[in-house]
Amino acid sequence: MADTGEAFFSLLDLTEYEADALEELLLLGRTTAPDLAEATGIPKARIYGVLDSLAEAGYIQVIPGRPKRYQPHEPAEITDRAVENQRHAYERFREDVEAIEDSFVDAYAPVRDRDIDELRPTEDLFHVVDVGEPSERETRRLFRNAETAVYTLTKSFGYIDSVEVAMRDAVDRDVDVDVLMLAPDHLSESNREQQAAIRERLLEEFPGVSVRMIDRVLPWRGTLADPSMSYDSGEGLLLVEQEEIPNHHRQAAVTENPSFVAGFWQYFDLLWTHESRPAE
Structure with a gap:
């Protein structure tokens, strides 16, 4: 199970702390940030940022309360969300490129006509x-x-x-x-x-x-x-x-x-x- 989890988490491009936190949550089911920090060894100064990133990615959910608790989504939902995140990332990248495509071409197309010695500093x-x-x-x-x-x-x-x-x-x-x-x-x-x-x-x-x-x-x-x-x-x-x-x-x-x-x-x-x- 550990090898399978490690292989999957590597596909998500998680940091080491994020992967450790998500794996521990999948094993525990639901817990608080301080308890998760203690269980994983993640510094308390970083655990909330790690959990925020996992929640933003859609891999875990935040349970309101005092204190707040954190719970992973079902494994099948996590794999579906991972695919969706990658699709959104690609779509955003494509939109960003298309938004500046015309100005980029206008700015750099003339470079092809310059002398090679002029070109080197901008390569x-x-x-x-x-x-x-x-x-x-x-x-x-x-x-x-x-x-x-x-x-x-x-x-x-x-x-x-x-x-x-x-x-x-x-x-x-x-x-x-x-x-x-x-x-x-x-x-x-x-x-x-x-x-x-x-x-x-x-x-x-x-x-x-x-x-x-x-x-x-x-x-x-x-x-x-x-x-x-x-x-x-x-x-x-x-x-x-x-x-x-x-x-x-x-x-x-x-x-x-x-x-x-x-x-x-x-x-x-x-x-x-x-x-x-x-x-x-």
Whole structure:
């Protein structure tokens, strides 16, 4: 049964925590978030975010009450929902591409007529990775490769566990790390609790990391490393904010194009300087 479950969960593109939580719920039937955290070893600061993702994906249901309880749907419903999620993800991707198809063609078709030496700087503007472990792996790489600075725009930095070692390595190498988080008023109750725990953790374990809060809900988030206004360095990972789509059905753009990174960093810097406030 374990091998079958592992094979199925891998098809769902779940994080390790999400897969562990869903499997345990299927075995337990119904339980509370703290009890599930204890049973699985998932940190309490992350369990609500994990359960929110599973509920958004349609794999579990939330039973109102004090405390709330969580219950998995029937296995057959989960498999049906998994197929439906993939279909919706594809349809959304197709619609997004069609929405910008004309402008994309108009912008890049003339490039074919340029000299090859002019073309090289615009090649490979970005490549796409799935959100979850693939995007977290790219984020770790950005921290490890950074030489001067890393800038992160995030809601609550809920993926800190997956990048902690790489971030600590960057800080130890005197790389500046700035984290811009969404103000708690714009988060769900569980995400507010998660963010508060992570902010406290950053304060205690990473006092050199600068954290600020912003009230504006932004259409993108991600991480930028070593941007340069001379356009000779910089890497980044960016994803569009799509609340209606669970994280594990989203994709992120990875770029090594210095001009692209510099442009996004200028946006980040304006937000950091003029629209954010220190974390409490």
